[in-house]
Amino acid sequence: MKYCEECHKAAASVFLKLAVNNKVTETHLCPACAAKKGMGLGLETGAFNISDIVGNMSGYFKDFLPPERRTLRCGSCGLKYSEFKESGRLGCPGCYASFESQLTELMTRIHGAAHHSGRAYAGGAALKFSKAEAGRRLEELRAELKAAVDREDFEGAARLRDAMKSLEARRG
């Protein structure tokens, strides 16, 4: 007997096969879970309406399909998760925090583990930027500071001011 892939308790009697971009997904659910997902299938009541079904299904698949449907983006570099899936390359160190749960799963598949057990790293000296690079970074921070003040995010503004101070101190 196949169990429901949602609750893992009841027997699955609703079988759904969907082809999206040549990728076929198969889902087995029990009637209760199918109903919760909006697939109580009007068939039983006779109220069959194809657009309802398709509409309900897309609601369900928002959770089910790989997450790029929700345009997951890295907060640091703006890389879309879908772009990563396409190229296999992450955009910046920040992507690891932005896509943590997806990457945890991926790491397990690639390496058979998702946690680093090797050497710990205590950190290195702060970067001594060139004048041009420090100038550009100060410009960016200044713009962010202005935006923070405008939306009355004073905590954020204080943080940005500290970042600017430390950047100015390190300016080559």
Next chain:
Amino acid sequence: MAEGIKAFRPHVTWANARGAWPDMIFSTRVRFARNLEGFPFPNRAEPRQLAEIRRLALAAAKATGLFTRGHFIKTEALGQLEKRFLVERHHISHALAASVLPSGAAVSNDEDLSAMVNEEDHLRLQCLCSGFAIEDAFRSALKLDEALGRELPFAYGGKFGFLTACPTNTGTGMRVSCLAHLPALSRLGRMPQVLENLSHLGVTARGIYGEGTCVLGDFYQISNATCLGRTEEEFCHNIDRVIRNLIRQEIAAREELLKGPLRLRTEDAVFRALGLLKHARRLSYEEFMQNVSLARMGAAMGWNMGVDFSTFNQATLLMQPAHIQAAAGKPLDAEARDVFRAEYLRKKLA
């Protein structure tokens, strides 16, 4: 030929046939993939950011003191031939040679240590040693990693470890590889089975120049397939075990080649190869590699070839296309290279 590669000596220490089992393990390499905190990875960085990363990386490499009298290279300033020369020396990759963006490398005076900048990751730190020398290569590469890691802030997260552009390198960022020469296993047709067995042991086998390159002269690069979830020492230990097992298999295969009617055939093949290497008037790199593979095995078996083993070793480095042109002092087309190679080799083997 620009000054850039004239500064490189013709011989390198990692091809001098020292270390353990040099007849079966040509060289051992340990590399670490590292990135700087605060910059996008190279594939997403602007050219000006790449230039800044290179400036910071090369300055930091200099500050470690490990590259005294070494070479500091800006890749896009080099011509095709010079880049090819550095690829043949394993200082830069094919991908870096093809890049037109700001990238580069620092190479130590002995050419055993190098730091490649702005390839797939901001930094690829490596140590190359002659023979089977995992422990030595690991210690030296780690010393470089730790020294640079003090000069620069590496991208590191407690959970995933060292953060890299491709998730296959995340964690330790470490790849341990041995360039194994397996002519007897190849001759006996055992390599498909050997490679199949290796794939179940968490290791990968590649061609002589790394990822996506073909197998030449029975040389296989064997390295760890994963680098997260275990310590650096555990990954080293696994490769060590796999390589020792591979050496045992190659020794057994070489013994088989010396038994019964196979012995004469083996001798015949080895001395024919030697004859070809010594007397050819035109010699392509592929033909050289096929034949030097057998001659190298003959020398390792202690047969009187009139040429010592390390000469064959250095020759595999010097006969490569860009090295031939460096020796000629000018660019040569394929036909001219083959003629020059044959003559150059005759002198080396005389």
